[in-house]
């Protein structure tokens with residue numbers, strides 16, 4: 001697909017470069033910078049969708065593929081654009097890589113992604129940017145203990161407490177709710 005100026009500007013209008021940081025406590029995500037979140041429409045798997053014209057017809061394209069083409073050029077036939085960050089709504093070119101279907105399968109297995117992208121896990125879309133519910137010090141202690149002793153993932157904890165994964169990360173790394181000095 002050829003990327004026209006039109007397409008590129010439709011893409012940039014709805015990209016939020018200030019998305020969540022991939023969980024730095026997960027070895028697969030270390031070193032990744034912030035996700036760029038597509039704030040427009042997404043499909044049922046959480047991939048961004050954008051309407052573009054192709055061969056004179058309007059078609060829906062996936063935004064991470066458009067991002068790849070804007071930054072790196074044409075996607076070779078049969079290749080998929082995969083996410084290092086496992087966030088289907090992300091279009092950060094640093095988080096994308098080309099792979100075959102087999103690579104995608106392997107990546108799922110390595111990262112333990114259940115049922116590929118169709119797992120129950122909620123993608124990190126715009127809806128996750130809600131103001132976190134206020135946590136009590138007890139809950140903060142519980143969160144730290146869950147992470148440290150039970151190795152519960154930050155995303156699981158986030159679901160349990162109704163806060164963002166980024167917030168859980170800030171708590172477990174001690175960047176938020178700093179520990180009170182020992183008495």
Ligand SMILES: [Zn+2]
Nearest residue numbers: 035085090095
């Ligand atoms: Zn990302």
